[in-house]
Amino acid sequence: MTHSENIDSETIYKTDTLIAEDIDAYLEAHQHKTMLRFITCGSVDDGKSTLIGRLLYDSKMIFEDQLATLEADSKKVGTQGQDIDFALLVDGLAAEREQGITIDVAYRFFATEKRKFIVADTPGHEQYTRNMVTGASTADLAIILIDARQGILTQTRRHSYLAHLIGIKHLVVAVNKMDLVDYDQAVYDQIIADYAAFAEEIGIEAFTPIPISGLAGDNITSKSTHTPWYDGPALVEHLENVEVMATANQAKPLRMTVQWVNRPNLDFRGFSGQIASGTVRSGDEVRVLPSGKTSTVKRIVTMDGDLEEAVAGQSVTLTLAEEIDCSRGDVIAAADAPPQVADQFESTIVWMDEAELLPGRSYWMKIGTQFVSVTIQSPKYQVNVNNMEQLAAKTLELNGIGVAEIATDRPIIFEPYEDNRDLGGFILIDKISNATVAAGMLHFCLRRSQNVHWQDVDIDRAAHALQKRQEPRVVWFTGLSGSGKSTIANMVEKRLHALGKHSFLLDGDNVRHGLNKDLGFTDADRVENIRRIGEVAKLMADAGLIVLTAFISPFRAERQLVRSMLPEDEFIEIFVDTPLAVAEERDVKGLYKKARAGELKNFTGIDSDYETPENAEMRIDTTKMSPEEAAEIIVDKIVGSWSYTI
Amino acid sequence: MQHSATATPLTHLQRLESEAIHIMREVAAEAENPVMLYSVGKDSAVMLHVAKKAFFPSPPPFPLLHVDTTWKFQEMYRMREKAAKDAGMELLIHQNPEAKERGINPFDHGAVHTDMWKTQGLKQALDHYGFDAAFGGARRDEEKSRAKERIFSFRSANHRWDPKNQRPELWKLYNTQKAKGESIRVFPLSNWTELDIWQYIHLENIDIVPLYFSAPRPTVERDGMLLMVDDERFRFEEGEEPVERSIRFRTLGCYPLTGAVESEATTLPQIIQEMLLTTTSERQGRAIDHDQAASMEKKKQEGYF
Numbered sequence: 001m002t003h004s005e006n007i008d009s010e011t012i013y014k015t016d017t018l019i020a021e022d023i024d025a026y027l028e029a030h031q032h033k034t035m036l037r038f039i040t041c042g043s044v045d046d047g048k049s050t051l052i053g054r055l056l057y058d059s060k061m062i063f064e065d066q067l068a069t070l071e072a073d074s075k076k077v078g079t080q081g082q083d084i085d086f087a088l089l090v091d092g093l094a095a096e097r098e099q100g101i102t103i104d105v106a107y108r109f110f111a112t113e114k115r116k117f118i119v120a121d122t123p124g125h126e127q128y129t130r131n132m133v134t135g136a137s138t139a140d141l142a143i144i145l146i147d148a149r150q151g152i153l154t155q156t157r158r159h160s161y162l163a164h165l166i167g168i169k170h171l172v173v174a175v176n177k178m179d180l181v182d183y184d185q186a187v188y189d190q191i192i193a194d195y196a197a198f199a200e201e202i203g204i205e206a207f208t209p210i211p212i213s214g215l216a217g218d219n220i221t222s223k224s225t226h227t228p229w230y231d232g233p234a235l236v237e238h239l240e241n242v243e244v245m246a247t248a249n250q251a252k253p254l255r256m257t258v259q260w261v262n263r264p265n266l267d268f269r270g271f272s273g274q275i276a277s278g279t280v281r282s283g284d285e286v287r288v289l290p291s292g293k294t295s296t297v298k299r300i301v302t303m304d305g306d307l308e309e310a311v312a313g314q315s316v317t318l319t320l321a322e323e324i325d326c327s328r329g330d331v332i333a334a335a336d337a338p339p340q341v342a343d344q345f346e347s348t349i350v351w352m353d354e355a356e357l358l359p360g361r362s363y364w365m366k367i368g369t370q371f372v373s374v375t376i377q378s379p380k381y382q383v384n385v386n387n388m389e390q391l392a393a394k395t396l397e398l399n400g401i402g403v404a405e406i407a408t409d410r411p412i413i414f415e416p417y418e419d420n421r422d423l424g425g426f427i428l429i430d431k432i433s434n435a436t437v438a439a440g441m442l443h444f445c446l447r448r449s450q451n452v453h454w455q456d457v458d459i460d461r462a463a464h465a466l467q468k469r470q471e472p473r474v475v476w477f478t479g480l481s482g483s484g485k486s487t488i489a490n491m492v493e494k495r496l497h498a499l500g501k502h503s504f505l506l507d508g509d510n511v512r513h514g515l516n517k518d519l520g521f522t523d524a525d526r527v528e529n530i531r532r533i534g535e536v537a538k539l540m541a542d543a544g545l546i547v548l549t550a551f552i553s554p555f556r557a558e559r560q561l562v563r564s565m566l567p568e569d570e571f572i573e574i575f576v577d578t579p580l581a582v583a584e585e586r587d588v589k590g591l592y593k594k595a596r597a598g599e600l601k602n603f604t605g606i607d608s609d610y611e612t613p614e615n616a617e618m619r620i621d622t623t624k625m626s627p628e629e630a631a632e633i634i635v636d637k638i639v640g641s642w643s644y645t646i
Numbered sequence: 647m648q649h650s651a652t653a654t655p656l657t658h659l660q661r662l663e664s665e666a667i668h669i670m671r672e673v674a675a676e677a678e679n680p681v682m683l684y685s686v687g688k689d690s691a692v693m694l695h696v697a698k699k700a701f702f703p704s705p706p707p708f709p710l711l712h713v714d715t716t717w718k719f720q721e722m723y724r725m726r727e728k729a730a731k732d733a734g735m736e737l738l739i740h741q742n743p744e745a746k747e748r749g750i751n752p753f754d755h756g757a758v759h760t761d762m763w764k765t766q767g768l769k770q771a772l773d774h775y776g777f778d779a780a781f782g783g784a785r786r787d788e789e790k791s792r793a794k795e796r797i798f799s800f801r802s803a804n805h806r807w808d809p810k811n812q813r814p815e816l817w818k819l820y821n822t823q824k825a826k827g828e829s830i831r832v833f834p835l836s837n838w839t840e841l842d843i844w845q846y847i848h849l850e851n852i853d854i855v856p857l858y859f860s861a862p863r864p865t866v867e868r869d870g871m872l873l874m875v876d877d878e879r880f881r882f883e884e885g886e887e888p889v890e891r892s893i894r895f896r897t898l899g900c901y902p903l904t905g906a907v908e909s910e911a912t913t914l915p916q917i918i919q920e921m922l923l924t925t926t927s928e929r930q931g932r933a934i935d936h937d938q939a940a941s942m943e944k945k946k947q948e949g950y951f
Contacts, residue, residue, distance in 0.1 A: 134815060138818075
């Protein structure tokens with residue numbers, strides 16, 4: 001048993017005397033403690049639970065009855081033989097205890113003379129990126145544990161990357177189990193040099209290295225005599241002195257997300273929220289977003305009386321001098337430095353659900369107190385968390401991290417995540433299962449013009465399409481007369497309509513009688529006919545529609561011409577392949593009969609060529625497939641060809 | 647508490663209070679029919695106090711619900727009425743009619759008593775009023791399985807908690823979306839410790855049940871626990887006589903199930919002093935946790951708060 005050997009921890013936790021002799025002085029001192037939240041990261045064998053158990057134990061957070069349970073448990077399921085297994089102190093749920101691993105985020109508490117600490121304990125297993133990101137999201141600091149015998153492992157890189165990704169400014173690299181390498185400085189120095197090289201590679205600007213032993217208690221609460229060569233702080237000393245995020249945020253411009261409007265009576269209208277950053281005083285000029293209207297802070301109302309000033313981290317209720325519109329989801333900001341408003345962003349997304357990301361599907365997004373509908377594009381790339389490689393990806397699976405564009409259905413107030421976690425961090429919620437499926441961080445908006453002061457929105461073709469929640473397509477049916485183009489195109493349109501998609505069908509009936517009524521059936525007229533139809537289809541696609549065309553369009557060149565008018569991937573050529581004999585046998589309109597009788601000139605297939613498509617996106621063999629079946633696979637093709645699906 | 651007017655760091659109690667206020671406002675804004683479970687204990691007292699602050703000058707926009715077992719200490723009943731009145735909130739009281747009819751009591755029925763009055767009673771009340779969100783005063787430091795529970799904890803339509811299927815809780819973004827019939831238990835004091843609770847009560851001058859302070863009270867020692875003879879329903883075992891001892895309670899529940907500690911602490915600083923110097927943890931006074939190591943986790947899965 002090693003815990004009793006290390007009694008120098010008393011210097012930090014020594015409170016008994018004061019408690020016993022002057023409790024009022026003790027309470028007075030402890031009212032002024034600050035609070036630090038941190039996360040411990042390490043793989044299963046790095047001694048993470050042991051370190052946390054040690055911190056709790058040394059801070060007297062373990063009572064005698066708990067200790068008795070612990071001792072009994074240690075003998076029963078512990079991994080330290082007859083010794084106390086500190087890890088058992090922090091492993092909670094029954095199923096996990098049996099597996100001997102922690103499988104979720106757990107929060108622990110301890111306090112020293114200076115601070116209260118909240119520790120997020122998260123597992124080191126590969127499949128639990130989700131848990132670490134969750135635990136890290138509220139942390140001011142991360143402790144990366146490295147087993148001195150193992151050096152930097154894949155897990156070390158992964159944990160460091162995730163801590164950095166989530167924006168943790170203070171990283172402690174704790175080289176643990178120094179007792180097992182005889183407190184060898186050379187071992188430690190090598191690990192730290194390796195780590196420094198890696199840190200630079202992924203953009204970590206600074207970290208604090210500390211050699212420790214969680215089990216033996218070295219450099220935990222006080223400097224260890226075993227490491228005379230180490231001149232930095234002990235772990236707890238460092239934890240006590242790091243600046244917490246909430247304090248750092250006080251220096252930034254004011255932002256308060258409005259949670260709730262307080263209206264006890266007609267004479268009082270207060271806006272309640274927690275200040276995300278900055279400071280507010282009565283008399284300050286503020287701007288309410290998204291309206292952009294300005295007003296002056298009249299009162300900062302609390303139950304203990306009005307405040308002169310409130311700072312980041314405080315929950316307050318503000319009243320304004322002027323009556324202006326302001327409701328939940330709005331942001332009250334410094335008048336001269338408001339955040340931006342936009343609806344398209346580049347973001348990093350961490351996927352947290354068993355069901356993978358469906359690009360194009362609509363999800364709920366909660367950001368601050370704003371709640372909007374969003375769609376996500378296919379990721380630009382996915383990050384391999386083990387080596388930070390960027391990989392091509394069409395979706396994100398559980399624990400996948402990727403960079404993707406995201407579009408909200410209305411403009412939202414935001415700031416880049418690195419500047420403000422409250423206005424840059426978001427969660428995504430599945431609309432059917434209600435599960436929290438992802439966490440994300442906004443980096444920047446895709447169009448800077450979306451600043452609130454210039455609501456000058458460019459209604460371009462992307463905007464048209466986005467409004468319809470779809471991607472424009474021109475679905476070009478080609479084939480002989482009587483092949484079934486119009487029948488299938490009609491069914492496709494009905495299906496799209498049922499899916500809530502916006503479409504339009506161009507066919508002989510609505511084009512030949514109006515726009516092209518001056519054209520006949522000569523080859524030249526046929527070319528002009530198709531050119532005009534192509535131009536109309538293109539305009540409709542610019543308007544965001546899914547355009548279906550059902551024309552014989554016998555010549556490759558014209559089909560190619562229309563294809564070239566449109567962005568790549570927007571033109572879908574569908575060859576409705578019905579053998580001439582079959583079409584002629586059907587002869588729904590009696591045209592083949594007339595053509596055979598010589599009453600119709602230039603009839604395709606009879607006395608005019610049909611150039612079979614060579615690179616059609618799809619070929620429908622109507623002798624093997626019913627129109628219904630054809631329509632179904634075509635709709636799948638249209639929707640499936642989007643960079644997102646329905 | 648008075649927030650300092652200078653740009654110095656917030657204290658841990660200011661931050662805990664601010665977090666709890668934020669949580670309560672989120673629920674008030676997003677839930678359709680929230681309620682605050684009020685057990686009359688010190689954690690409930692703190693939770694209620696924070697609620698008053700969160701919505702000041704309005705009263706908290708939800709009622710208080712006491713799931714009563716009829717076996718609480720008499721002083722708790724007195725405090726209950728007063729607290730609701732002071733807060734300007736509606737007080738709902740639910741007693742499981744079946745438990746009442748069958749005369750379920752802690753002397754004869756052991757674990758069935760807690761299950762029927764508390765677990766089933768709570769479910770009945772939530773179903774009856776159709777509450778979709780219920781605040782509770784539980785803290786993560788109370789017990790190991792609580793340490794892993796979310797602040798917003800989802801319950802199926804059958805009120806079950808699934809520890810393997812909790813929603814990730816990031817930053818301060820709480821997902822309150824749920825299907826019909828599902829509900830959320832919300833624990834705004836999740837990150838508070840017992841010491842934080844006491845310090846806050848001290849700083850904010852919060853009124854708590856006098857049983858927390860030491861006084862001479864009639865007691866019986868049984869199975870290593872000091873029980874208080876709170877009313878005439880107390881059943882003496884053979885040879886038992888009430889003995890007056892100077893006692894107080896660290897936690898309050900049904901009086902025949904709640905152990906007292908011998909103490910001379912009559913002021914809050916003295917209580918805190920005792921707490922800090924003591925070597926047994928808070929829940930030891932509650933019989934409910936002793937059965938087995940994972941007992942609380944089991945109870946929670948079944949719907950116990």
